[in-house]
Amino acid sequence: MRYKRTRSNRWLIFFYSVPSRPVSSRVKIWRRLSKAGAVHLKGAVYILPDNEDNYELCQWLVSEIASLDGGGDFVRVEKIETIKNEDIIGLFNRQRGQDYSYIKKGLEELERKINSIKKGGLREDDKALYEQSKKLSKEFEEIHKIDFFSSKAGIDLKKEIKAAEEEAKRLIGVKFIKAEVLLPVKNIKDYQRKIWVTRKKPFVDRMASAWLIKRFIDKKAVFRFINEGETGDIDKKAVAFDVKAGEFTHRGDMCTFEVIIKVFNLKDKTVKKISEIVHEIDIKDGKYENPEARGIEDILVGLRKSVKDDSEALEKGMALFEMLYASKT
Numbered sequence: 001m002r003y004k005r006t007r008s009n010r011w012l013i014f015f016y017s018v019p020s021r022p023v024s025s026r027v028k029i030w031r032r033l034s035k036a037g038a039v040h041l042k043g044a045v046y047i048l049p050d051n052e053d054n055y056e057l058c059q060w061l062v063s064e065i066a067s068l069d070g071g072g073d074f075v076r077v078e079k080i081e082t083i084k085n086e087d088i089i090g091l092f093n094r095q096r097g098q099d100y101s102y103i104k105k106g107l108e109e110l111e112r113k114i115n116s117i118k119k120g121g122l123r124e125d126d127k128a129l130y131e132q133s134k135k136l137s138k139e140f141e142e143i144h145k146i147d148f149f150s151s152k153a154g155i156d157l158k159k160e161i162k163a164a165e166e167e168a169k170r171l172i173g174v175k176f177i178k179a180e181v182l183l184p185v186k187n188i189k190d191y192q193r194k195i196w197v198t199r200k201k202p203f204v205d206r207m208a209s210a211w212l213i214k215r216f217i218d219k220k221a222v223f224r225f226i227n228e229g230e231t232g233d234i235d236k237k238a239v240a241f242d243v244k245a246g247e248f249t250h251r252g253d254m255c256t257f258e259v260i261i262k263v264f265n266l267k268d269k270t271v272k273k274i275s276e277i278v279h280e281i282d283i284k285d286g287k288y289e290n291p292e293a294r295g296i297e298d299i300l301v302g303l304r305k306s307v308k309d310d311s312e313a314l315e316k317g318m319a320l321f322e323m324l325y326a327s328k329t
Contacts, residue, residue, distance in 0.1 A: 010050035011077050011088065014058050017044055018070030025068045032061060037146025039091045047088065049148045050076055093151035099143045100153045106136050107160060114167050133168040136161055183251060186263045193220045195238040200225045200310050204300055205282040206242045207317025208257045214318065216266055225310045255282045270328045274321065
């Protein structure tokens with residue numbers, strides 16, 4: 001993943017002060033900056049490339065520091081008089097190199113295990129070996145997101161991780177690797193002015209799927225609810241979703257929301273981001289571990305407790321996902 005919309009030769013300089021005690025306050029701010037990929041310049045001064053995400057982070061941090069009885073601010077600059085831009089980029093690349101070094105150690109351990117097996121050594125537990133390779137890939141991607149300038153360390157490590165993962169797959173076969181679910185592509189024109197049927201007591205997958213249907217597929221969609229055991233009584237002209245044996249429901253490790261995206265070949269990048277949140281709340285398999293998922297889930301739980309019936313729950317859930325979509329576009 002390339003760095004996000006970073007403006008060429010523009011930087012965000014963030015500086016702050018918080019009370020000396022508790023120490024946890026300073027640590028909390030430092031962790032937020034570190035996770036975002038900020039580079040420490042001096043004292044409590046940090047630098048980030050100027051892009052939309054980093055600008056928003058700085059705004060939030062200023063508010064958060066104020067709540068800790070501290071002070072924070074940030075400025076946009078074209079350059080720093082005492083440091084050349086290429087030297088600043090070098091600082092970022094060296095910092096990412098340090099971050100990658102921890103993954104490198106894990107990769108070396110995995111490679112030793114693979115080489116031992118290839119030489120006839122004691123075979124590792126297949127599932128553990130596969131999970132170790134996937135864990136390394138996931139950790140790499142987290143750092144790669146803040147590798148704003150595509151450091152050489154990141155480029156080289158990506159190749160090494162991919163090679164080790166492929167070798168691990170070859171050694172253990174495919175028994176722990178889920179095959180890609182093949183789904184027929186549907187034509188949106190065939191799904192207009194339909195009655196869409198789903199289970200009662202809608203929650204995240206049904207709410208999000210209903211929003212997706214009405215937003216991108218069938219603007220005149222009408223929604224109805226049934227009990228789980230009533231699927232055999234669905235009108236043939238109606239479309240069932242997120243119900244057992246429904247036309248659109250879970251497939252493989254995909255939730256209904258993801259299935260609808262794939263079947264109708266929806267390419268909207270914001271919808272893809274939302275799909276990670278829906279997947280995490282609905283399936284909870286750690287595939288994405290999106291930090292927004294917990295907060296959205298809490299809101300949906302409160303929403304469901306505050307409504308009178310399923311129709312109101314669905315409408316308010318759809319409204320929430322519309323607002324979430326708007327916030328990310």
